[in-house]
Amino acid sequence: MIELKNVCYSYDDKVVLEDISLRIEEKERVVLLGVNGCGKTTLLKVLNGLIFPQKGEFYFEGIKIDRAFFKNEWNRRTFRNTSVMLFQSPDVMLFNPTVFDEIAFGLRQIKKDESKIKKKVEDIMGIFGLSKYRDSPPFELSGGEKQKLALASILAVEPKVLLLDEPMANLDPKSQGEIIDILYELNITTIISTHNLSMAPELGERTILLSGDHRIIYDGDTIELLNNEELLIRANLVHQHKHRHKAFYHSHYHKH
Numbered sequence: 001m002i003e004l005k006n007v008c009y010s011y012d013d014k015v016v017l018e019d020i021s022l023r024i025e026e027k028e029r030v031v032l033l034g035v036n037g038c039g040k041t042t043l044l045k046v047l048n049g050l051i052f053p054q055k056g057e058f059y060f061e062g063i064k065i066d067r068a069f070f071k072n073e074w075n076r077r078t079f080r081n082t083s084v085m086l087f088q089s090p091d092v093m094l095f096n097p098t099v100f101d102e103i104a105f106g107l108r109q110i111k112k113d114e115s116k117i118k119k120k121v122e123d124i125m126g127i128f129g130l131s132k133y134r135d136s137p138p139f140e141l142s143g144g145e146k147q148k149l150a151l152a153s154i155l156a157v158e159p160k161v162l163l164l165d166e167p168m169a170n171l172d173p174k175s176q177g178e179i180i181d182i183l184y185e186l187n188i189t190t191i192i193s194t195h196n197l198s199m200a201p202e203l204g205e206r207t208i209l210l211s212g213d214h215r216i217i218y219d220g221d222t223i224e225l226l227n228n229e230e231l232l233i234r235a236n237l238v239h240q241h242k243h244r245h246k247a248f249y250h251s252h253y254h255k256h
């Protein structure tokens with residue numbers, strides 16, 4: 001469904017994605033793991049067609065996604081409703097006067113009739129526990145509720161691909177649990193970035209690991225990766241303490 005071939009991306013002269021190749025099949029749940037600055041957000045933006053690689057190619061369902069593809073209005077609109085991205089900060093995504101309007105926004109763009117929209121928005125508010133905020137302005141919600149609202153809004157248009165940029169980073173454990181449950185129920189292709197190793201197994205069975213030098217250094221089973229200490233050290237996801245007076249090492253996950 002998704003294919004990147006030898007993708008490179010630089011901001012000015014700074015390389016942030018180096019020779020990235022991957023394939024993701026429909027309905028896969030993939031974790032994109034790596035330390036801050038390794039290129040996760042940039043990679044998700046490439047997959048969302050927000051930026052275009054200077055080298056290499058991006059194919060979506062066999063179609064090459066590049067600037068020329070987006071020049072066509074129909075292509076652009078279809079792709080935007082098919083592959084959606086949840087940004088790390090929900091604030092940048094919320095701009096409607098009420099929670100109801102926020103969730104209805106995407107549906108109104110695709111011109112569904114208002115009675116169907118109402119039904120759909122009410123269903124979604126129920127799933128996300130947002131019904132009580134129906135007429136509240138989004139900025140009054142807590143961080144966790146905003147994140148849920150942003151997710152509810154992009155899921156309303158029934159995308160085929162969900163790109164989530166560190167969705168857990170700013171949430172308390174209860175909200176994290178709720179979002180994980182919601183994601184678990186979804187039967188669509190999801191790619192979720194995180195810098196938090198201990199979160200990875202909850203987010204997906206397959207993990208793509210980016211190194212600090214912006215390359216893929218692992219692509220496979222999440223649990224197997226957790227047992228591969230050498231790789232985790234290389235990716236700076238665990239660190240090793242060498243005690244001067246004791247002849248042992250230990251390592252532990254970064255917890256943030």
Ligand SMILES: Nc1ncnc2c1ncn2[C@@H]1O[C@H](COP(=O)(O)OP(=O)(O)O)[C@@H](O)[C@H]1O
Nearest residue numbers: 011014016034035036037038039040041042043
């Ligand atoms: N718009 C930008 N202009 C210049 N440098 C950027 C920009 N966005 C990100 N970077 C840099 O690119 C590198 C990768 O960033 P990013 O993809 O955000 O990594 P991650 O999401 O893994 O933390 C970082 O060093 C970051 O500072």
Ligand SMILES: [Mg+2]
Nearest residue numbers: 040041042165
């Ligand atoms: Mg990021």
